[in-house]
Amino acid sequence: MFSRITTPAHTRILHSSAIRTMSSSAAAAAATSKTPINLISVNTFPERAAKVIGAVIENVKDKYTIVHAGNSTTIEGVKPLLEKTQPPPGILFAASMWTPEQQEEIQQIARNTIPGIKTHAIPSGLQQKSGVEGVIQYLGETIDEIMAKK
Numbered sequence: 001m002f003s004r005i006t007t008p009a010h011t012r013i014l015h016s017s018a019i020r021t022m023s024s025s026a027a028a029a030a031a032t033s034k035t036p037i038n039l040i041s042v043n044t045f046p047e048r049a050a051k052v053i054g055a056v057i058e059n060v061k062d063k064y065t066i067v068h069a070g071n072s073t074t075i076e077g078v079k080p081l082l083e084k085t086q087p088p089p090g091i092l093f094a095a096s097m098w099t100p101e102q103q104e105e106i107q108q109i110a111r112n113t114i115p116g117i118k119t120h121a122i123p124s125g126l127q128q129k130s131g132v133e134g135v136i137q138y139l140g141e142t143i144d145e146i147m148a149k150k
Contacts, residue, residue, distance in 0.1 A: 038069035038085055042078055042106050043095035046071045048132065053093070055136045060143055066091070078106055082113045091146070092119045096126040096135065118149045 043049035053068040060066065069089055072081045075098075082089060092110040094103040103121035110117050120142070127135050 034063075034065045036065040036067055037090040038087060039066050039091040039093065040069055040078075040081060040085060040089045040110075041071045041093045041095065042073075042075070042098070043071055043093075044073050044097055045095075046073060048127075049095065052132055052135050052139070056139045056143065059136070059140050064143070064147060075102060075106055075109070078109045079113050082110060082117075088114050088117075090118060092117055093139075094119070094121040096122040096124055096128070098124065100124055118146055120146045 039053060041049040041053055043052075049071045050068065053066075057066045057068060069085045070081050072078045078092075082092070089110075092107065094106040098106065098121070100121070103124065107119040107121060110119050122135060122138065126138060130138070
């Protein structure tokens with residue numbers, strides 16, 4: 001089965017202002033410092049993912065340095081994207097278009113592939129109910145909790 005993956009190079013074009021060089025200890029230090037951390041999104045609409053994550057990155061740049069390192073448009077594409085992203089991602093967001101069961105599968109793949117990765121499922125249907133701005137607001141309100149996860 002083929003899967004479409006937004007590559008880190010594509011994301012760099014979309015988020016050039018957020019690109020930073022990362023150290024190998026980025027994931028461990030990100031919750032308490034401005035050490036850069038790679039974030040992977042799983043969203044069937046990569047342009048929407050770039051817009052949402054880009055806005056969240058901009059809104060929290062005084063607290064955290066997050067890099068949107070890539071997006072997978074399929075569940076099957078999650079593991080290969082996680083494996084090829086360097087340094088390894090420290091955060092994965094599962095978008096709201098997935099069912100709760102699919103979101104759990106996405107998060108389990110991430111945890112099995114990168115032990116210690118912080119995962120978060122945006123509530124199913126939130127984008128449809130509240131729009132892009134609602135998702136940006138939600139993530140802005142929950143980012144500290146997400147970053148504090150161990």
